[in-house]
Amino acid sequence: MKYKLPNKSIITKHLDDFRFQTARADALIHLSILGLLVGVLTSVVLTFFIFCVNSALALWLPMGDSENFESLNLASRLMAPVLGSVILLLIFKLIAKDSDGVGVVNVLERLRYHDGLIKARSLVLQFIGAAVALVSGHSVGREGPAIHMGSALGSLLGQQLKLPHNSVRTLLACGSAAAISAAFNTPLAGVIFAMEVIVIEYSFASFIPIMIAAVVATGIAQWAFGSDALLHIDAMPSISAAEIPFLILLGVLVGCASTLFTYLIKAISLKTQSLGLSMRFILAGFVTGTLALFIPEIMGMGYDTINAAILGQLSMWLLFSIMLLKLIATACAIACGIPAGLISPSLVIGAVGGALMASFLHHTLGLPIQNSGIYAIIGMSAMMGACLQAPLAALTAVFEITTHHNIIWPSMLSIVVAQLVSRQIFKQPPVFDLLLSLRGLSYQHDPVTQSLQRSNVKDAMSEDYVCLARVFTRNTLEHINLPEWIVIEDNQMPVAAIAGHHLIAYLEQHPELDAIDLLDAPLEQHTIASIDIRSTLAKAREMFSQEKVAMLCVTHWNPLAQTFVQGVISRESFNQTFIR
Numbered sequence: 001m002k003y004k005l006p007n008k009s010i011i012t013k014h015l016d017d018f019r020f021q022t023a024r025a026d027a028l029i030h031l032s033i034l035g036l037l038v039g040v041l042t043s044v045v046l047t048f049f050i051f052c053v054n055s056a057l058a059l060w061l062p063m064g065d066s067e068n069f070e071s072l073n074l075a076s077r078l079m080a081p082v083l084g085s086v087i088l089l090l091i092f093k094l095i096a097k098d099s100d101g102v103g104v105v106n107v108l109e110r111l112r113y114h115d116g117l118i119k120a121r122s123l124v125l126q127f128i129g130a131a132v133a134l135v136s137g138h139s140v141g142r143e144g145p146a147i148h149m150g151s152a153l154g155s156l157l158g159q160q161l162k163l164p165h166n167s168v169r170t171l172l173a174c175g176s177a178a179a180i181s182a183a184f185n186t187p188l189a190g191v192i193f194a195m196e197v198i199v200i201e202y203s204f205a206s207f208i209p210i211m212i213a214a215v216v217a218t219g220i221a222q223w224a225f226g227s228d229a230l231l232h233i234d235a236m237p238s239i240s241a242a243e244i245p246f247l248i249l250l251g252v253l254v255g256c257a258s259t260l261f262t263y264l265i266k267a268i269s270l271k272t273q274s275l276g277l278s279m280r281f282i283l284a285g286f287v288t289g290t291l292a293l294f295i296p297e298i299m300g301m302g303y304d305t306i307n308a309a310i311l312g313q314l315s316m317w318l319l320f321s322i323m324l325l326k327l328i329a330t331a332c333a334i335a336c337g338i339p340a341g342l343i344s345p346s347l348v349i350g351a352v353g354g355a356l357m358a359s360f361l362h363h364t365l366g367l368p369i370q371n372s373g374i375y376a377i378i379g380m381s382a383m384m385g386a387c388l389q390a391p392l393a394a395l396t397a398v399f400e401i402t403t404h405h406n407i408i409w410p411s412m413l414s415i416v417v418a419q420l421v422s423r424q425i426f427k428q429p430p431v432f433d434l435l436l437s438l439r440g441l442s443y444q445h446d447p448v449t450q451s452l453q454r455s456n457v458k459d460a461m462s463e464d465y466v467c468l469a470r471v472f473t474r475n476t477l478e479h480i481n482l483p484e485w486i487v488i489e490d491n492q493m494p495v496a497a498i499a500g501h502h503l504i505a506y507l508e509q510h511p512e513l514d515a516i517d518l519l520d521a522p523l524e525q526h527t528i529a530s531i532d533i534r535s536t537l538a539k540a541r542e543m544f545s546q547e548k549v550a551m552l553c554v555t556h557w558n559p560l561a562q563t564f565v566q567g568v569i570s571r572e573s574f575n576q577t578f579i580r
Contacts, residue, residue, distance in 0.1 A: 084136020144341020354379020
């Protein structure tokens with residue numbers, strides 16, 4: 001027997017039905033509609049964000065060029081990042097709370113440890129903080145903030161609709177895919193990034209909504225900014241089989257550069273963790289400003305530098321300097337918590353590194369290199385793939401950015417070599433996992449956990465139960481068919497559970513009893529804890545482990561109804577059915 005729902009409006013009942021249906025694995029239509037909405041919201045917000053950043057950069061940089069940091073005088077190069085750090089500090093002091101975070105790492109933390117629930121305040125903090133960091137010339141990118149904002153919008157939509165948490169996770173992934181798609185104009189890379197980096201699985205149930213979100217976001221972004229590729233590159237010659245050794249060498253060098261990058265992030269993070277937020281922000285600004293005195297090309301996102309490297313417009317000395325100083329400045333910014341991303345800087349480092357290697361082999365050693373530009377493009381994909389350890393996302397992103405199909409197979413080779421060097425030889429984790437571990441967090445990507453995160457607690461709960469007050473009379477049971485479980489309530493709160501047949505046997509043994517106190521009666525009681533019906537089965541497993549209870553009481557979450565029991569989950573049945 002179940003509790004009867006309180007009287008509710010038809011609209012509320014339909015909303016309840018919609019919410020529960022989104023928790024099912026086959027709820028493609030419902031999630032697709034929501035994915036479309038997330039795509040629209042994300043693209044609109046990111047279009048406004050990009051417009052604000054580009055407009056601000058065009059206002060203060062020479063000649064109205066939003067990437068022309070190279071034309072700044074020495075004082076401006078030094079002071080812009082420092083002043084930006086000061087403004088960031090004031091923003092964080094005014095807006096941020098202790099639990100607030102920004103960036104892709106925060107998205108992963110909220111997804112893995114908090115059911116994908118992101119706060120609205122962190123969205124505001126990310127928008128303003130990233131804009132200040134980019135406008136002030138910090139060596140960071142806009143893609144990381146875009147991913148956070150898109151993910152936050154998906155999560156907040158799910159929270160506003162009070163969807164089950166496994167559905168919120170899907171909408172979060174839709175937002176991250178839409179963000180990459182809108183920021184890069186790369187819908188395929190957005191989908192693969194969401195699958196490969198955010199949810200770390202390829203699931204049909206989430207693939208369709210994520211794809212819809214990416215398509216919608218790309219369409220709106222193209223309407224606002226045009227459909228041109230991010231980089232304007234003329235036709236490139238194909239790589240010949242004779243150049244395979246050079247591709248392998250590039251992969252090795254990029255793998256070493258990626259290892260150095262992650263090592264610097266870890267070293268700087270450990271050295272500065274005892275410093276306050278003020279000192280870390282100022283340190284990042286001072287390092288970037290000082291390095292920019294010598295090489296201003298390290299400032300900002302650096303897409304103009306990528307173009308110049310591909311076109312062969314930079315000397316070998318300048319290529320080497322940009323690669324080294326950009327790596328140091330970006331590592332310092334990320335380690336010190338500057339609220340922006342590392343994807344764009346990784347592309348710059350890879351591009352100048354690839355162009356440097358090709359120029360050195362051709363001009364210094366006289367080896368037959370057809371074109372240094374294509375090595376710059378391959379270096380981009382290899383560096384991004386090695387840093388994120390997301391080879392498919394890196395490959396598709398660079399292909400969609402450049403629109404040159406002849407870079408696919410050589411990029412695949414260099415990406416594989418770079419990732420093997422970084423992961424297998426130097427034992428370096430993905431950058432985002434490293435940053436999580438520096439926060440004292442770890443996560444196991446095992447199939448059981450992923451399966452439990454996709455499922456709602458309704459999939460495991462039993463509805464064969466009845467709730468009884470702690471003290472009741474025999475007359476109470478006259479109209480009740482005793483079920484498998486009795487949930488004992490004290491002051492309308494579930495406090496324990498007993499098996500229905502145990503109560504029947506006890507009543508038959510003591511016919512003289514009229515009023516019975518279930519908590520005092522000599523019946524085998526099962527400890528119980530409440531779990532929200534929106535929760536995933538992964539949350540249920542966590543509660544069984546942490547709370548040390550024998551049963552979970554699934555409670556309703558409708559705001560128009562009082563909290564009440566919807567079902568029960570016993571530890572034994574949970575383990576037998578879901579943990580094998």
